[in-house]
Amino acid sequence: MTGKLFIVGTGPGNPAQMTPEAQDAIAVAAEFFGYGPYLDRLHLRADQRRIASDNREELDRAQAALARASQGVDVCVVSGGDPGIFAMAAAVCEAIDKGPAEWRQVDLIITPGVTAMLAVAARIGAPLGHDFCAMSLSDNLKPWGVITKRLRLAAEAGLVIALYNPISKARPWQLGKAFEVLRAVLPGSVPVIFGRAAGRPDERIAVIPLGEADPDRADMATCVIIGSLETRIVARDGKPDLVYTPRSFTGDSR
Amino acid sequence: MTGKLFIVGTGPGNPAQMTPEAQDAIAVAAEFFGYGPYLDRLHLRADQRRIASDNREELDRAQAALARASQGVDVCVVSGGDPGIFAMAAAVCEAIDKGPAEWRQVDLIITPGVTAMLAVAARIGAPLGHDFCAMSLSDNLKPWGVITKRLRLAAEAGLVIALYNPISKARPWQLGKAFEVLRAVLPGSVPVIFGRAAGRPDERIAVIPLGEADPDRADMATCVIIGSLETRIVARDGKPDLVYTPRSFTGDSR
Numbered sequence: 116m117t118g119k120l121f122i123v124g125t126g127p128g129n130p131a132q133m134t135p136e137a138q139d140a141i142a143v144a145a146e147f148f149g150y151g152p153y154l155d156r157l158h159l160r161a162d163q164r165r166i167a168s169d170n171r172e173e174l175d176r177a178q179a180a181l182a183r184a185s186q187g188v189d190v191c192v193v194s195g196g197d198p199g200i201f202a203m204a205a206a207v208c209e210a211i212d213k214g215p216a217e218w219r220q221v222d223l224i225i226t227p228g229v230t231a232m233l234a235v236a237a238r239i240g241a242p243l244g245h246d247f248c249a250m251s252l253s254d255n256l257k258p259w260g261v262i263t264k265r266l267r268l269a270a271e272a273g274l275v276i277a278l279y280n281p282i283s284k285a286r287p288w289q290l291g292k293a294f295e296v297l298r299a300v301l302p303g304s305v306p307v308i309f310g311r312a313a314g315r316p317d318e319r320i321a322v323i324p325l326g327e328a329d330p331d332r333a334d335m336a337t338c339v340i341i342g343s344l345e346t347r348i349v350a351r352d353g354k355p356d357l358v359y360t361p362r363s364f365t366g367d368s369r
Numbered sequence: 370m371t372g373k374l375f376i377v378g379t380g381p382g383n384p385a386q387m388t389p390e391a392q393d394a395i396a397v398a399a400e401f402f403g404y405g406p407y408l409d410r411l412h413l414r415a416d417q418r419r420i421a422s423d424n425r426e427e428l429d430r431a432q433a434a435l436a437r438a439s440q441g442v443d444v445c446v447v448s449g450g451d452p453g454i455f456a457m458a459a460a461v462c463e464a465i466d467k468g469p470a471e472w473r474q475v476d477l478i479i480t481p482g483v484t485a486m487l488a489v490a491a492r493i494g495a496p497l498g499h500d501f502c503a504m505s506l507s508d509n510l511k512p513w514g515v516i517t518k519r520l521r522l523a524a525e526a527g528l529v530i531a532l533y534n535p536i537s538k539a540r541p542w543q544l545g546k547a548f549e550v551l552r553a554v555l556p557g558s559v560p561v562i563f564g565r566a567a568g569r570p571d572e573r574i575a576v577i578p579l580g581e582a583d584p585d586r587a588d589m590a591t592c593v594i595i596g597s598l599e600t601r602i603v604a605r606d607g608k609p610d611l612v613y614t615p616r617s618f619t620g621d622s623r
Binding site for chain 2: 126127129130131132133134135136140173197198199200202204205206207208209211219220223226227229232233234236237239240241242243244245246247248249250251256257258261264265268269271272273276287300303309342347349350351352353354357359360362363364
C-alpha cells in the first residue's frame with residue numbers, strides 16, 4: 116500500500132496567503148521534504164518529520180520523497196508560491212517519469228498556491244492585467260541562447276514579462292544582460308517592477324523605467340516584472356503609483 | 370474620509386482554495402460588486418449588500434464600486450481566480466486612471482488568488498513547470514491580428530501557452546482558428562489540456578494531441594493549456610496520465 120505524496124505551495128510567505136487546502140495537506144502528512152526556508156514557514160507538530168535540503172537539489176528531494184511514499188508513508192513536498200511554477204511539481208513528475216515503476220502508483224495530490232508574480236502584481240495594481248509570460252532567468256538548466264531568444268520574442272509579441280530566479284551569487288550578470296536584450300526591442304520608458312518578498316514584513320517594491328533599471332535592485336527573493344508598450348502608471352498624491360496593463364489593446368496591431 | 374476598496378480573488382471556485390486574506394477582506398466589506406456566479410461563491414451576512422452585474426460590464430462595475438468607496442463605504446470587488454489575471458484589478462486601475470481625482474484617494478487593497486491555469490496544472494501534473502505565457506483569446510478588446518501574432522511568436526519561443534476566455538456564444542470560432550495557427554508552428558503530437566472547472570464538483574480535464582484538438586471540448590469555464598516541444602506525458606496504470614514540462618531544456622537551442 117503506497118502512501119500519499121502531497122505537493123503544496125505555501126504561497127508568497129504570508130500565512131494569510133496560504134490556502135486552507137494546503138494547510139489541510141500539511142496537517143495530514145508525516146514527513147516534509149523541502150528547501151529549509153520554505154519548511155520554516157510551516158508549524159509542524161512534534162510527530163512530523165522535517166527533511167530539509169538545498170535549493171538546487173530538487174530532483175534528489177523529489178526522489179527521496181517518492182521513495183518514502185512508495186514505502187507507505189504520507190509525505191509532503193513543500194514549495195514556496197505555487198508548486199507548479201518553477202518549483203517542485205515538475206521535479207516530482209520528472210522523478211516519476213525516470214524512476215521505478217512503483218513510483219507511478221503513488222497517490223499524487225498537488226495543491227496550487229499564490230505564485231510570486233501574482234503577489235507582486237497585487238501590491239502595485241495590475242501589471243499582469245493582460246497577456247503576459249513567466250520565464251525563469253536561470254541558465255543552470257537551459258542554455259542562455261534560449262533565454263535571450265524567448266525574451267526577444269516575448270517583447271516583440273507585446274507580452275508583459277515576469278522573471279523568476281532573476282539573480283543569484285552564482286548567476287550575477289544574467290539580469291543585466293536580459294535588460295540589454297529587452298532595451299533593444301522596447302523603449303526605455305517601459306516600467307520595470309522589482310517586487311521583493313511581496314506580502315511579507317521585509318517587502319520592498321520599486322518601479323523603475325527600463326532605461327534606468329539596475330539589476331542590483333534584485334535578489335533571490337525578487338520577482339521582476341517588465342511592462343509592455345501598453346502598461347500604464349497612475350500617479351496618486353500621497354500614495355504609491357499604480358501600474359497596470361489595460362484590458363484593451365490600443366497600440367499598433369501590425 | 371474615503372472607504373476601502375478591496376479587490377479579491379475567490380480562487381477557482383473550491384472554497385478550500387480561497388486564501389484566508391480574501392476571506393478576511395470579505396468579512397470587512399459592506400457592499401459587493403461582481404459577476405453574479407462569483408458573488409454566489411461568497412457567504413454574505415444579511416447586513417452585506419450584493420450588487421451583481423454582467424460578465425462584460427467590468428468598467429461600469431469598477432466605476433460603481435469606486436463611487437461608493439469615495440462616499441466612505443468599504444466595498445469589495447469580486448473576481449474568480451486571481452483578480453490581477455484577466456480580471457477586475459485592471460478594470461479598477463483603468464477606472465481610477467480615467468476617473469475623477471478623488472478616486473485616486475481611495476484605499477485600494479488587492480488580495481491575490483489561485484488563478485485558473487494553476488488549478489488546472491495542479492490536477493494534471495506540471496504543464497507550467499517551465500517558461501509559459503497566459504493569453505486571453507477574447508477579441509472583444511484587442512484585434513484578432515494581435516492575438517494570432519502573439520500565438521505564433523509564443524509557440525516559436527517554445528513557451529507553453531495558457532488560454533483564458535477560449536470560447537463563448539459570441540466568440541465561437543476563435544479557439545479553432547488558434548489551434549490552426551499553432552499547428553503551423555508546432556507538431557500535432559503536442560499535448561493540449563482542456564481544464565474545465567478545476568477543483569470543483571463539475572471538474573472535467575482532458576488531454577488531447579494538438580492535431581486532434583476539437584474546440585468544442587472548451588466552454589467559458591475552461592482554461593486551455595497547449596504544451597511546448599518539451600512537454601511530456603507520463604502514463605500510469607489505473608491512474609490519469611501526468612503531463613509536465615521539465616525544468617531542463619534539452620531541445621534545439623538555435
